Amino acid sequence: MRHRHPVDTGGAPPRQPLFELRDVTVRFGGLTALSAVSLTALPREVHGVIGPNGAGKTTLFNVCCGFVRPDSGEIRVRGEPVSHPRPHRLASLGIARTLQGLGLFRGLTVLENVMVGADRFRRSGFLSALLGLRRSTADERALRARSEAVLRELGIHDHATASPEALPYPVRKRVALARALVSEPELLLLDEPASGLGHEDMDELGDLVRTLSDRMAVVLVDHHMDLVMSVCDRITVLDFGKVIASGPPEEIATDPAVVAAYLGEEARA
Numbered sequence: 001m002r003h004r005h006p007v008d009t010g011g012a013p014p015r016q017p018l019f020e021l022r023d024v025t026v027r028f029g030g031l032t033a034l035s036a037v038s039l040t041a042l043p044r045e046v047h048g049v050i051g052p053n054g055a056g057k058t059t060l061f062n063v064c065c066g067f068v069r070p071d072s073g074e075i076r077v078r079g080e081p082v083s084h085p086r087p088h089r090l091a092s093l094g095i096a097r098t099l100q101g102l103g104l105f106r107g108l109t110v111l112e113n114v115m116v117g118a119d120r121f122r123r124s125g126f127l128s129a130l131l132g133l134r135r136s137t138a139d140e141r142a143l144r145a146r147s148e149a150v151l152r153e154l155g156i157h158d159h160a161t162a163s164p165e166a167l168p169y170p171v172r173k174r175v176a177l178a179r180a181l182v183s184e185p186e187l188l189l190l191d192e193p194a195s196g197l198g199h200e201d202m203d204e205l206g207d208l209v210r211t212l213s214d215r216m217a218v219v220l221v222d223h224h225m226d227l228v229m230s231v232c233d234r235i236t237v238l239d240f241g242k243v244i245a246s247g248p249p250e251e252i253a254t255d256p257a258v259v260a261a262y263l264g265e266e267a268r269a
C-alpha cells in the first residue's frame with residue numbers, strides 16, 4: 001500500500017480547508033444524532049470518520065451530501081458558508097460522492113452510467129441551445145473520452161459496454177466510483193467504500209484512494225479499521241453523536257477515549 005502523506009508540510013503555508021463542518025448539530029425528534037460536530041477536509045488529505053454503531057457516521061455523511069439539513073452549525077466550502085449543500089448542486093461545488101447502495105442505472109451500460117455522473121460539465125441554457133447540436137456533439141465526445149479514461153484508470157475499461165447488473169460486486173463498486181470521479185471533484189465523499197470487499201480488493205481500494213488523494217480531498221466513512229488506519233491521514237471518531245477524538249491514525253489507535261468507546265461497544269454487543 002502507498003504511504004500516507006507526511007504530516008509535516010516542511011514549513012509550507014497551511015492548506016486552506018476545502019470543506020468544513022463547524023459545530024453541526026442534527027436532531028431527530030428527541031434524539032441528538034450529531035452534537036456540535038466539526039470536521040475539516042484539506043486538499044490532498046484522506047479524512048476517515050469512524051465510530052461504534054449508532055455513533056452518527058451516516059448522519060454526518062448525509063449532512064456533507066446535503067441529504068440531511070443540520071439544525072444548527074455551519075458548512076463551508078473553500079471558506080464560503082453554504083447554508084445547505086443541496087444534493088443536486090454537489091457537482092457544481094466540486095464535490096462527488098459514492099453511496100452504499102451503488103445507485104447504478106439498469107438498462108445503461110457501464111460507460112453510460114459513468115457519463116451520467118458528469119453533471120458539472122454539462123452545458124445548459126440559452127447559449128447552448130443557440131449553439132445547437134454541433135456543440136453538444138463535441139461535449140458528448142469529450143465526456144465519453146473522459147469517462148473512458150476514468151474507467152481505464154480504475155482498471156475496468158474492459159467492462160465499458162457491459163450492464164452493471166451482470167458484473168461482480170467489487171467491479172460495480174468501481175463503476176460507482178468512476179461515476180463520481182468523472183466530474184473531476186476536488187472533494188470525494190465515500191460511504192462505506194470497503195463494504196462487501198475481500199482482503200485483496202480492499203488493499204487495492206486503499207492504494208486507489210491514496211492515488212486519488214494526490215489530486216483531491218477524500219472523506220471516507222468506514223467500519224474496516226485496517227483500511228481506515230492504513231489509508232487515512234486524519235481520523236475523526238464519533239461516539240453518541242459527539243467527536244471524541246480527531247488526529248492522525250497513530251494517535252487515534254491509542255487514544256483512551258477511543259479505546260473505551262470501542263470496548264464499550266463490544267460489551268454492549
Ligand SMILES: Nc1ncnc2c1ncn2[C@@H]1O[C@H](COP(=O)(O)OP(=O)(O)OP(=O)(O)O)[C@@H](O)[C@H]1O
Nearest residue numbers: 028031032033051052053054055056057058059060
Ligand atoms: N432518520 C432518522 N430518524 C430518527 N433517528 C435517526 C435517523 N437516522 C439516524 N437516526 C438515529 O441517529 C443515531 C445515529 O445514527 P447513524 O445512522 O448516523 O449512526 P451510524 O454511526 O452511521 O451507525 P451504524 O454504524 O450502525 O450505521 C442513531 O441513534 C439512529 O438511530
